[in-house]
Amino acid sequence: MRPILAPAKKRMSPRSTSQPHSRCIKPTYQTSPLSPPLFPAHSIIFLYSSPSSSPSSLFLQPPLYKPTPFSHSSLTFNFTTLFFPPLLTMASFKATLFFSLLASCLLSIAMAGNFYQDFDITWGDGRGKIVNNGELLTLALDKTSGSGFQSKNEYLFGKIDMQLKLVPGNSAGTVTAYYLSSQGPTHDEIDFEFLGNLSGDPYTLHTNVFTQGKGNREMQFKLWFDPTKDFHTYSILWNPRHVIFMVDNAPLRDFKNLETRGVSFPKNQPMRIYSSLWNADDWATRGGLVKTDWTQAPFTSSYRNFNANACVFKSGSTKCPSLRTNVAGDDWFNQELDSTSQERMKWVQKNYMIYNYCSDAKRFPQGLPAECSLA
16 A cells, blocks of 8 residues: 655744653551551551552551652652651541642642643644643644644653544544654654544554655554544654654554664754644545545644653753663663564554555665665
């Protein structure tokens, strides 16, 4: 199948790491039938979680003689360990726990970034909006204009996550683009583009990688869920050896660093995050045969829970977060797909990939790109 090849996308006009907001838990109290209302030395562990994680819980443990906090770079789960003296009345226990939970809530709010802090709406004359105290960003498209935003920071390597809910209903002719890019004729770029379709037909997820201004590395997929019904997480893992595209942690493709074999790789140019919603009915849906139905406007895409565990480029230097190799998700700088993830990627490609540039010999009469035979 020949691809629906995208022309230059609608760029931003003229063209800190944040964390998902956490919620605090309502405390529940458990007492040992052997020792109410006095407690021996206990460590109290409470959990607060992001809205997408499992319900929180509070529980008592036997004595712990040294702290054992567990941290996760994306703050999906955060454990805090509190230690109490050997004899603690129920009243003082409740009071101490209340203020500890309150402090935890304030801490989680301080650590939870928002779109006001991380992004600028760059075009659209008010069609792009940041709402819900910075927790939600929406882009709109009507017959007059689309809209877009860009990150305040530039990044040079990182694990970038964003939850998107795409234009529902008849989205034919619309494109929601979400990507990393540098600037200039030899720019680097890592693309997610979502091509709308008629009501009931699946979206096409279009991916591409540009290095030194050269793209033509399209791979396209149909998704295994309806991306308009709920938010789903779209991730780019970009380190010196890999660019890995993921949807809800399922890997779609892995563009490897093959510089030693003559294939350029995006590793020197810092990139911003961009997103836009725009009209592309000259090509986006069935090669332009299906046009945008403006009676359905305005079209809206929504964004939440942005997270960048990444190196920030500023004033000519790069500042990276500390990397801990034994903490889940924190070793993104050295991460690659293990055998299980590789099998999962093969399954996704076998069942949901609808175009692969490495299989399109007619498009490359002089021979397929070098990475197709080397990867």
